[in-house]
Amino acid sequence: MTLAIETRQLRKEYRGRAVVESLDLEVGRGEVFGFLGPNGAGKSTTVKMLLGLVRPTSGEVRVLGGSVNEERVRRKLGFLPEQFRFHTWMSGEEFLTFHGRLAGLSARALRDRVPEALNLVGLGGRGRDELRSYSKGMLQRVGLAQAIIHTPELVFLDEPTSALDPLGRVEVRNIIHSLKDSGVTVFLNSHLLSEVEQTCDRVAFVNQGRVLRAGRMEELLGPPRSLDLRVDALKPELLSKLRKLGKVTASGEGRARLALTAGVDPASVAEVVVGSGARLQELTPHRPDLEDLFVELIELGGDR
Amino acid sequence: MRNVLLVAELALREAVRRRLVLALLGLTVIFLGFYLYGVHLLQVRLAERAADIGLDRPLRSATFSYAFATLFGLYLVNFLGGLMAVLSSVGAVSGEVESGTIQSIAYKPVSRSQIVAGKWLGFAVVTVSYVVVLATGLLVGVRLITGFLPPDPVPAVALMALSVLVLLTLTILGGTFFTTLANGIGVFLLYGLGFAGGILSSVGAATDTPLLVRLGSVASYVMPSDSLWKGASYFLQPRTLIDLQRLREDADGGGNPFVGTTPPDPTFLVWTGAYVLVTLALALLIFRRRDL
Known part of the structure; x- marks a missing residue:
């Protein structure tokens, strides 16, 4: 460079x-x-x-x-x-x-x-x-x-x-x-x-x-740390498979937020959903933004 | 040199656009009108007195009255020029640093020295022009009204212009490290020191106190403005008036503390020229190292 x-x-x-x-x-x-x-x-x-x-x-x-x-x-x-x-x-x-x-x-x-x-x-x-x-x-x-x-x-x-x-x-x-x-x-x-x-x-x-x-x-921002997903029906077997990928918080009507376990590839979530037979209607990744990183860095006093 | 002229042009245009020049011209007309009206009244009165004793024109001694009127008129011009030099340029450098305007200029391919030199040049043109125009207006006006013209007006006005340059250069130097307010106060104090030195010198001569005379002399080297005026005033007086004043000085030691009876010492003039150059060089050097 x-x-x-x-x-x-x-x-x-x-x-x-x-x-x-x-x-x-x-x-x-x-x-x-x-x-x-x-x-x-x-x-x-x-x-x-x-x-x-x-x-x-x-x-x-x-x-x-x-x-x-x-x-x-x-x-x-x-x-x-x-x-x-x-x-x-x-x-x-x-x-x-x-x-x-x-x-x-x-x-x-x-x-x-x-x-x-x-x-x-x-x-x-x-x-x-x-x-x-x-x-x-x-x-x-x-x-x-x-x-x-x-x-x-x-x-x-x-x-x-x-x-x-x-x-x-x-x-x-x-x-x-x-x-x-x-x-x-x-x-x-x-x-x-x-x-x-x-x-x-x-x-x-x-x-x-x-x-x-x-x-x-x-x-700096890294991969997404959580995902919002919406499926036609959030059945117990799908929920149980998702829990292996991270912490799931269901909010009804087929909606849930999944906080990914470290190292989990966000793309694997789509595979799990589709593999379970559910219809995937929405999958939105959330990565930390600069504001999160800014606050984190300043609060930590710069320690990595 | 191109950048110096560019910054000088900015200073000149600013003076015009901010109506500084317009205000000065207006005040100049008022001052000249007022003063010359006074001279006119004096001339009428002296003509009347001459008529009372059967003469068709004023006595030869009227020339002294006209000479004093011209002398004190130009004393005021000199004072106004000094005031103008300090007040117009007091924020030229420090004001731009304080407001931050300098930042968008100083990062460009123009050196700090060029910025300061350009500002000095711009304000020098404005203030010297002001003194020359005002002095010329007064001299021409008095000549038209009374027929009197001082023996050597050109070197006199040149010395007044030099005095204004001394004050301007000191103000620019102060602006490179003082705040605007501190700079203004500092230069006026120095101006006062020069004036006080002139008075002390006269008092010392009148009372035969060499220490006072020496103090006055030191003050005139620290701030040459008062001595420059005294040098200028020498060129403005008719020979007979100077002789009369010298007679008085020889008789009782006392002279007029506002005018001089000897031509300026060439050494002093060299000192004053060097003073301006060194002060300007210091301003350029200090501003080069200043954080903006």
Whole structure:
């Protein structure tokens, strides 16, 4: 895997107190990577170190194969800060033109990119309005446009959907997917775990500046742990066979929840049902979601 | 350099769009109108007095009155320029750090030094232009009303502009490590120190107290703004007025603590130039290392 981000024992202290203790992180190129952790876990400080906004106390950081202090690397970065503040006297177009020029775009490129970026974030037609007249959600959208106007290779999004309504969240999710499709690496910092679950290829849970667990979504969440099933008739012989696979809680009208014994293949449940002569009408697997894993990891204090 | 100009352009456009320039122009017109009306009244009164004794124009001594009117008008311009330099730029760096606006700029391929240099340049253009426009307006107005023009207005205005640059650069430096409020208070205290140094120096000369004179001299090196004004005021006075003041200084040791009777020392000017450059360089260095 070619790495977009690599940190080794990254540490940041403020007045002797470690905010990030010793962070080892790898993010592959083209990945959508979720960076999760409770408030005060050191996520924003980590993002700032990766962007060169904060100087690490010790440790190593490599971004896009080089140092974040190199101009050629910075040219390829995009960033939407968590609490994005603007020069609100600018219009949307002026704002994007300024940030595009800072990122090194030519006047000719800007003529195309500014309306494209505004359209992409759903602000087409509002580019001439001053930012002070934008709603919170619109500001977040124009902030996102600022992060991608120069077609970066690595984009950091810190809580990109926090001010958006459900429609806006879907749009941002689509933008992230389209970034991924065009080979852009996305580093997503979000508290909305359902968003992360739908968007990210890999995630890392951090607390106190250490990675508690990291991996692909399916590896972290594991196989389904329980199943909801519905059959035409839940006869005693079927119930007895199901109990060999796990704990059964019947709820009447042919419905039951089966908490699988460790190591049992969920597919074998369908075989047992069909083999017993019952008609299988519904079989819904339930795997733990990121929220369950998040709570578990934080409550365990990171012990595996 | 391209990035420096881009950030400077942002500062300039912000000054225009946030109506800072408009407010300044409005206040300038009010100030000039008010002050020049006063000069006009003075000229009318002096002409009336001359007519009372049968002359068709004011006495030659009226030139001193016009010179003092110009001198104190420009003293106010110098003070307003300093005020403007500090107030307009006090949040230029620290305000953007506090609000977080700097984050979306500083991660781009623009160095921290370029950000600070660009801001300094933008505000330098605004504040120096302000002093030049205001001073020129006053000088032209007085000339049109009374016919009086100071002997060397160009070096005088240049020294006033340098004084404004000193204050601006100190404010930018303070913004790289202080909060906006602490920075504003700090620079005004330094400004006050320079002013107090000038007074102490005059009192020291009047009372023949070398220690006071030395204290004043040290203060002028720590904060050159007051000495720069005194240098500027030298170029604004007619030769005879300077001679008269020197006679008075020689007689009782006391002089006017608000004006100078000697040209600025070249060493002091070199010191002030270096002061601005070193202060700016420090601002660039400190901001490069600051966590945002």
